[in-house]
Amino acid sequence: MQKLNSDPDAQVVLHDVRVGSFAEGHAFGPGRLYEIVNASAQVTVDPVAPRHHCVLDLANAQRDxxxxVRCRTDVMILRPEDHSKGNGCVLFEFVNRGNKRFLQFFNDGFPTNEPVSSAHAGNGFLMEQGFTIVIVAWQADVLPGNGRICIDVPPIVIDELSPQQTIRCEFIADMKGVTCLPLSGKPGTRSYPAVSLDTRAALLRRRRYPSSEPERIAPDTWQFARVEGGTGLGAGDVSAGEQAIVASRSHVYLPGGFEPGWIYELVYTATAPIALDMGFLAVREVMSFLRYDTGAGNPLAARLPKHAIAWGRSQSGRAIRDFVYRGFNDAGDGRRVFDGVLPHVSGAGKTLFHRFANMVIPASRQYEDWLNPADRFPFSYASSVDHITGVQDAILTRPATDPLVIHTQTGSEYWYRRGSLVHTDTRGNDLVQPDTVRIYFWSSSQHWSDPRPAKPGRGPCENFQNIVSTVAFFRATLLLMQRWITDGIAPPPSRIPKRADATLVPFDAWRAAFPAIPGVKLPYSPNVLPYVDYGPELALGGPIAEPPIVSDTQIYAVLVPATDIDGNDVAGLRAPMVEAPLGTYTGWNIRLRGHGHGALHDFSGSYLPFPETVEEAGITGDPRAPITARYGSAQGYAEAIRGAALALIQDGLLLSADVERITAQAAGYGEVNHVHQMPGQ
Structure with a gap:
């Protein structure tokens, strides 16, 4: 056990410290070996101390x-064995649902929650640069398993009783045969147990689309229960295929099965909330110690980090925006926790902390979880006025402790996650961002881009999944932020679509300009954002009133990027695959019949292959120029990709080391991740 500090308002104690080698002792540069430190940190705070007033429901958390009030969190540090060989900068990952992904996205490494090997290290980028990586678990409803990093927080108690509240949860099954689901919707996520097993005291219903009239499911046709057994293992053993239906306050059981694609919603009285917001507190306190405490108990005390950068994607990108907005970046004494932050694909959202929040649920999309209130004003880093409520606010309101920001987002965020509101006011007018902010739109790419390219699938979608590779941008963006912090060298100006130059447009204008590609269905709209009244409790950190009131007339402007004659986005930071395309790459995809036909699917984008030859274009009536007319040969395509990559290097938006990787991936008309069968192949 190691005591990390003696602050009377917040103390951190490190338990079970384990140090091991990384990547089989491989050296990332001359003499630069890395080691992993795994530990458990106990954070103890005075719940009435002024510095903790930003922590929701802390006053109601169970006390010793x-x-x-105490919590325990997992901590992981990947550091140079010789501290003098580090670059003095921490890269902190806000993990997404407990999953460690820093090596996957920055190093092209094999995805894992237990990084130890050379395969996990990938191309070694972070280690060659000398970064120290730190992870502190923050999401308290994530359950242990699959190597996830977790945090344990105390229960909420009021008058020595666990509070109760009517809450709503939503389920969508993508396949037939699903009969049982945890109330959280995810096996790896803690559920709020029902107060009663009596289904008459709850309401289960389903609807075809979010706006459809719901169909009630009779209370005698479902149960609060879970399914056990039925594995089919053990040939010849009659009991191996047995199933048991066991009463459970944390599961819903529908014997006939959940119909794929339908939206099911359960309204029930829940209990046993926990102090979720202590996750942000744990990040603040542990990171503050690692940066500033010179005591022997600090694993980084041999060479205190000079700087720290936070990175997170999707849900954890929203967490970064919320962490900054709510004042957690103040270490408690006016110093910053993070000097710079890199929220990726967060859209215009923040996290959702209230007494019965489900943190794992993705933010609102057009079809799924549409009423999730993660997208609430303020949306932008710049100050603006909410034209519906009259409130003026911004993500950045604390100049003394606010970090530098590089916000990155894909085409999907404009269609699903109201991404235009990151850089417009609520009526859709361009906003001038603070000098401390850069926003880069990764044109024509989708929310999820696999760092390890493979042939695209469709899933429950009309079109192939978008396969634009953007992984190299992560590395360049990190170094842009590092130079901004350490040397004061500002990154290139933001690259975003704008109303002023008609590269950011209303949906009707987008639809009128999009090419008429044979057989391709277009979205009926992006994910619009009406004003929703969730009740006064939400603003105070309390539970959401059920049901919320959705306005039919008060709407926040949601705009989308304008496209070129091929249907690819005009503005933004265009990856080489977009600058030299083999198809139309969009931020949207359409659900198949039987899965919410016609609505946008999750966060998916599309890949719509170009015609391969002039003959094909003539037969199909495709207005887009064929591949052979664009590039002439596979070598011509590879050269176009290489030229696009070299152009990005000039602005520091791509690293020279990535040019060869990108060019190699283009071989054979990008046969690694495209679907073309070109003549001569």
Missing amino acids: EDGK
Whole structure:
């Protein structure tokens, strides 16, 4: 056990410290070996101290005999064995649902929650640069398993009783045969148990589309229960295929099965909330110690980090925006926790902390979880006025402790996650961002881009999944932020679509200009954002009123990027695959019949292959120029990709080391991840 500090308002104690080698002792540069430190940190705070007033529901969290509130969190550090060989900068990953992904996205490494090997290290980028990586678990409803990093927080108690609240949860099954689901919707996520097993005291219903009239499911046709057994293992053993239906306050059981693609919603009285917001507190306190405490208990005390950068994607990108907005970046004494932050694909959202929040649920999309209130004003880093409520606000309101920001987002965020509101006001007018902010739109790419390219699938979608590779942008963006912090060299100006030059447009204008590609269905709209009244409790960190009130007339402007004659986005930071395309790459995809036909699917984008030859274009009536007319040969395509990559290097938006990787991936008309069968192949 190691005591990390003696602050009377917040103390951190490190337990079970384990140090091991990384990547089989491989050296990332001359003498630069890395080691992993895994530990468990106990954070103890005074719940009435002024510095903790930003922590929701802390006053109602269970206290120890000294009147303090405690939580325990997993900590992982990947550091140079020789501290002098580090670059003095911490890269902190806000993990997404407990999953460690820093090596996957920055190093092209094999995805894992237990990084130890050379395969996990990938191309070694972070280690060659000398970064120290730190992870502190923050999401308290993530359950252990699959190597996830977790945090344990105390329960909420009021008058020594666990609070109760009517809440709503939503389920969508993508395949037939699903009969049982945890109330959280995910096996790896903690559920709020039902107060009663009596289904008459709850409401289960389903609807075809979010706006459809719901169909009630009779209470005698479903149960609060879980399914056990039925594995089919053990040939010849009659009991191997047995199933048991066991009463469970944390599961819903529908014997006939959930119909794929339908939206099911359960309204029930829940209990046993926990102090979720202590996750942000744990990040603040542990990171503050690692940066500033010179005591022997600090694993980084041999060479205190000079700087720290936070990175997170999707849900954890929203967490970064919320962490900054709510003042957690103040270490408690006016110093910053993070000097710079890199929220990726967060859209215009923040996290959702209230007493019965489900943190794992993705933010609102057009079809799924549409009423999730993660997208609430303010949306932009710049100050603006909410034209519906009259409130003026911004993500950045604390100049003394606000970090530098490089916000990155894909085409999907404009269609699903109201991404235009990151850089417009609520009526859709361009906003001038603070000098401390850069926003880069990764044109014509989708929310999820696999760092390890493979042939695209469709899933429950009309079109192939978007396969634009953007992984190299992560590395360049990190170094842009590092130079901004350490040397004061500002990154290139933001690259975003704008109303002023008609590269950011209303949906009707987008639809009128999009090419008429044979057989391709277009979206009926992006994910619009009406004003929703969730009740006064939400603003205070309390539970959401059920049901919320959705306005039919008060709407926040949601705009989308304008496209060129091929249907690819005009503005933004265009990856080489977009600058030299083999198809139309969009931020949207359409659900198949039987899966919410016609609505946008999750966060998916599309890949719509170009015609391969002049003959094909003539037969199909495709207005887009064929591949052979564009590039002439596979070598011509590879040269176009290489030229696009070299152009990005000039602005520091791509690293020279990535040019050869990108060019190699283009071989044979990008046969690794495209679907073309070109003449001569």
